[in-house]
Amino acid sequence: MKIIVAVALAIGAIALLWAQRKAEPAASSGPEFTKDDKLLLPANYREWVFLSSGLGMNYGPVAEANRDRPPMFDNVFVNPDAYRSFMKTGTWPEKTMFILEVRASASKGSINNGGHYQGSAIAVEAEVKDTARLGGWAFFAIGTGTSGKQIPKTAGCYTCHSQKGAVDNTFVQFYPTLLPVAKEKGTRFNYLVGTMIEIPRAALVADQIARDAEFFSFGTNDLTQTTLGMSRDDSGSFLPTYTELDIVDSNPFASIDQKGVGRLMEITRDFGRKTRPNIKLGICGEHGGEPASVKFCHRLGLDYVSCSPFRIPIARLAAAQAALES
Numbered sequence: 001m002k003i004i005v006a007v008a009l010a011i012g013a014i015a016l017l018w019a020q021r022k023a024e025p026a027a028s029s030g031p032e033f034t035k036d037d038k039l040l041l042p043a044n045y046r047e048w049v050f051l052s053s054g055l056g057m058n059y060g061p062v063a064e065a066n067r068d069r070p071p072m073f074d075n076v077f078v079n080p081d082a083y084r085s086f087m088k089t090g091t092w093p094e095k096t097m098f099i100l101e102v103r104a105s106a107s108k109g110s111i112n113n114g115g116h117y118q119g120s121a122i123a124v125e126a127e128v129k130d131t132a133r134l135g136g137w138a139f140f141a142i143g144t145g146t147s148g149k150q151i152p153k154t155a156g157c158y159t160c161h162s163q164k165g166a167v168d169n170t171f172v173q174f175y176p177t178l179l180p181v182a183k184e185k186g187t188r189f190n191y192l193v194g195t196m197i198e199i200p201r202a203a204l205v206a207d208q209i210a211r212d213a214e215f216f217s218f219g220t221n222d223l224t225q226t227t228l229g230m231s232r233d234d235s236g237s238f239l240p241t242y243t244e245l246d247i248v249d250s251n252p253f254a255s256i257d258q259k260g261v262g263r264l265m266e267i268t269r270d271f272g273r274k275t276r277p278n279i280k281l282g283i284c285g286e287h288g289g290e291p292a293s294v295k296f297c298h299r300l301g302l303d304y305v306s307c308s309p310f311r312i313p314i315a316r317l318a319a320a321q322a323a324l325e326s
């Protein structure tokens with residue numbers, strides 16, 4: 001009989017613990033996802049480390065939608081584990097997670113009538129570093145819900161953060177407690193480590209190279225030379241005859257040989273993105289200022305073309321035409 005009572009008590013205790021567990025949201029210090037890959041808003045994020053409160057520091061759709069309202073506040077929080085790691089190293093570890101909480105600003109209610117204070121929450125956005133799962137940093141739109149979908153990699157969030165954030169995609173230049181740490185550790189400069197792709201073998205093993213490379217820049221002149229097995233310097237002596245005899249469609253050093261060199265670029269893109277979905281891709285060389293090549297790069301989905309200064313207007317025009325055509 002005693003045993004039965006003890007068992008009943010134990011079951012009761014477990015049930016009580018279970019009920020408490022369900023009532024209290026999990027205390028998380030890092031990203032957690034739903035089965036359909038949505039990022040969960042940690043219930044305790046307001047107990048995370050507070051980095052800054054910006055006024056009128058809003059960008060993207062939230063800023064657009066609230067353009068006519070007074071400047072909004074945004075509160076930035078980071079998970080405590082990542083914060084502690086940053087204080088030691090000046091860099092963000094894997095599983096870093098930021099919450100950006102956008103709030104309306106109220107005025108005229110303060111005692112001096114002139115101050116601004118925070119009003120209701122408008123939206124919550126998140127940013128997570130998880131190379132294994134997300135291929136690097138990714139942004140999530142949580143809005144006013146409790147979980148949010150990943151924002152596509154083509155959104156402005158990714159470009160502005162990677163180009164203008166002071167430390168590894170993040171705006172440490174605006175976080176007064178972090179900036180001195182980044183300065184002291186020498187991690188303040190945002191840079192990517194990547195490589196040129198100039199020989200066919202590099203294209204064929206791009207998935208392996210992308211484990212370390214954060215960008216690929218196609219050196220299309222050299223890639224053309226190594227793929228076609230011809231030297232640009234000598235080509236003047238035989239290319240005109242080749243063109244006359246229809247051996248080549250056009251001068252491959254002027255306009256990318258889309259069937260051959262272009263195919264290698266496609267393979268590189270696919271292999272590179274398989275390993276690192278947000279790998280930055282572009283070309284560097286004279287082809288970057290040639291309209292047909294610029295349009296081809298647009299169709300390939302490259303992030304940029306680079307060319308010599310005097311060809312920039314042609315490249316811009318071709319890029320605009322390509323964008324309109326697609």
Ligand code: HEC
Binds near residue numbers: 053057
């Ligand atoms: C034009 C540049 C720009 C764009 C576009 C932009 N942001 Fe930011 N973001 C900033 C700045 C500046 C800060 C610093 C905010 C502050 O100091 O209050 C910031 C901060 C953040 C933070 C806090 C962590 C960090 O990286 O510093 C998150 C999260 C964030 N933005 C999400 C987003 C999302 C999601 C989008 C796209 C919908 C986006 N941002 C688009 C400039 C930008």
